[in-house]
Amino acid sequence: MKFTTRTTLALAALSMVTLAHAADLQDGGFSQGLSHWQAAGDVSTQSGAVWGINLGAAPVAVLGTASTVYDDDAPALAGSYNLSGLNPIETAPTQGLEAWLGLPAQALGNNAYEGSAISQTFDITAGSQVSFDWRLLTRDNGSNQGEPDAAWLSWNQGGNVQLIALANVGSGLMQASTGGWLDSGVQHATYTAQQGGTLTLSWALTDVNSFSNTSLLTLQNVAVTPSVPEPTGIALVLTGLVLLTRAGRRPHQS
Ligand SMILES: [Ca+2]
Ligand SMILES: [Ca+2]
Numbered sequence: 001m002k003f004t005t006r007t008t009l010a011l012a013a014l015s016m017v018t019l020a021h022a023a024d025l026q027d028g029g030f031s032q033g034l035s036h037w038q039a040a041g042d043v044s045t046q047s048g049a050v051w052g053i054n055l056g057a058a059p060v061a062v063l064g065t066a067s068t069v070y071d072d073d074a075p076a077l078a079g080s081y082n083l084s085g086l087n088p089i090e091t092a093p094t095q096g097l098e099a100w101l102g103l104p105a106q107a108l109g110n111n112a113y114e115g116s117a118i119s120q121t122f123d124i125t126a127g128s129q130v131s132f133d134w135r136l137l138t139r140d141n142g143s144n145q146g147e148p149d150a151a152w153l154s155w156n157q158g159g160n161v162q163l164i165a166l167a168n169v170g171s172g173l174m175q176a177s178t179g180g181w182l183d184s185g186v187q188h189a190t191y192t193a194q195q196g197g198t199l200t201l202s203w204a205l206t207d208v209n210s211f212s213n214t215s216l217l218t219l220q221n222v223a224v225t226p227s228v229p230e231p232t233g234i235a236l237v238l239t240g241l242v243l244l245t246r247a248g249r250r251p252h253q254s
Contacts, residue, residue: 028222041116065207115206127227138169140213149215
């Protein structure tokens, strides 16, 4: 193809369309720790075996509910099941965790005590798919099962928040595992963006019905699969390029 001024301009315009989506999701594999993520509470990245739980070779983000100060898992000492050295954020009565997520008071349930969250804001196009792998672990298999610790996904576009109950530790997914933990195993989830724009995607884990009996939520392989443009749209762009190329050649043919 001979690059006339018009075709060059057309290609430059197409490049600018691509560049307009600069704020893509960053480091959904946590290879750089939490440097591209916002975190609140007990959040860290881990890999390998933790307390006998095999998290796999690749890094995963781990959200927890264990205090560093109080013995949430007595007789284990305070902080025994806290990986980050940071305390979870209390919910009721201060609603700190809900406020951090841009949610109204008690949105995470009337009886959520404390929890942790992770978040990233990025641009997304309508029809794109967000996928991720999650895993829920808990030391709570007793008195709190009526109001079990819970994992949430918050989908916030322009302040319009859709709160999705991802799972709770009373789920039938939970199976007895090593070291006194119940384990959901790694679960895959996919959600489709109904509209384009800036998306703040957050995951949260709450300690429900008490501050005790620690739970963990792991997150890995967060990815965005862009929507595929309509074939007619591609054809129109290509037709436009061909017409512009021909228009540019005419003076040379006369
Ligand atoms: Ca706790
Ligand atoms: Ca708990």
